[in-house]
Amino acid sequence: DGGITQSPKYLFRKEGQNVTLSCEQNLNHDAMYWYRQDPGQGLRLIYYSQIVNDFQKGDIAEGYSVSREKKESFPLTVTSAQKNPTAFYLCASSITGIGEKLFFGSGTQLSVL
Amino acid sequence: EDKVVQSPLSLVVHEGDTVTLNCSYEVTNFRSLLWYKQEKKAPTFLFMLTSSGIEKKSGRLSSILDKKELSSILNITATQTGDSAIYLCTRGGSEKLVFGKGTKLTVNP
Numbered sequence: 636d637g638g639i640t641q642s643p644k645y646l647f648r649k650e651g652q653n654v655t656l657s658c659e660q661n662l663n664h665d666a667m668y669w670y671r672q673d674p675g676q677g678l679r680l681i682y683y684s685q686i687v688n689d690f691q692k693g694d695i696a697e698g699y700s701v702s703r704e705k706k707e708s709f710p711l712t713v714t715s716a717q718k719n720p721t722a723f724y725l726c727a728s729s730i731t732g733i734g735e736k737l738f739f740g741s742g743t744q745l746s747v748l
Numbered sequence: 749e750d751k752v753v754q755s756p757l758s759l760v761v762h763e764g765d766t767v768t769l770n771c772s773y774e775v776t777n778f779r780s781l782l783w784y785k786q787e788k789k790a791p792t793f794l795f796m797l798t799s800s801g802i803e804k805k806s807g808r809l810s811s812i813l814d815k816k817e818l819s820s821i822l823n824i825t826a827t828q829t830g831d832s833a834i835y836l837c838t839r840g841g842s843e844k845l846v847f848g849k850g851t852k853l854t855v856n857p
Binding site: 638660668670675677678679680683691693732735736737738739740741742 | 838
């Protein structure tokens with residue numbers, strides 16, 4: 636079955652630690668996105684990528700980094716510079732990235748120890 | 749700055765009620781407005797609207813776009829407890845998709 640797989644479902648970060656959230660898709664979509672969801676805040680865009688080896692900052696990119704070395708994969712690293720990382724993280728993809736519907740993964744809940 | 753505003757932010761109704769959720773946008777390069785339902789984890793797609801005044805329907809859900817008023821509504825008739833969710837809207841038109849804060853709908857039996 637085609638879809639988007641995020642792992643892990645739950646992740647705990649110690650202070651000063653970098654953690655990486657995985658996102659893989661087998662839909663052959665060009666565009667991929669990372670969103671952060673806090674209670675009452677809707678979805679806020681962290682990073683997006685429309686093509687391999689290229690990505691753009693979203694509205695809240697500080698403290699995060701991404702890579703897009705393969706079309707199928709768009710991992711997100713939450714660095715120690717992100718002082719308030721506790722949130723629900725959603726990865727999504729779309730066919731080309733312009734005004735189309737998004738397909739979402741099941742999310743990763745990140746908490747700080 | 750692109751902005752999408754949803755109202756109300758929270759709504760509690762009884763089964764069988766009809767609800768109307770609102771989404772307004774302040775955007776340039778508008779191409780579409782999309783609605784999603786988020787029950788637990790992954791939001792699922794409901795509607796994509798591109799033309800003003802044309803209603804889209806799926807069962808008890810319907811939605812319409814008003815480009816003149818820069819807004820869209822999502823109607824749910826004869827609500828059921830399974831409709832309890834967060835309803836998100838977003839506008840398409842650039843690669844930087846902007847979401848509203850969502851409307852949390854609770855349907856009580």
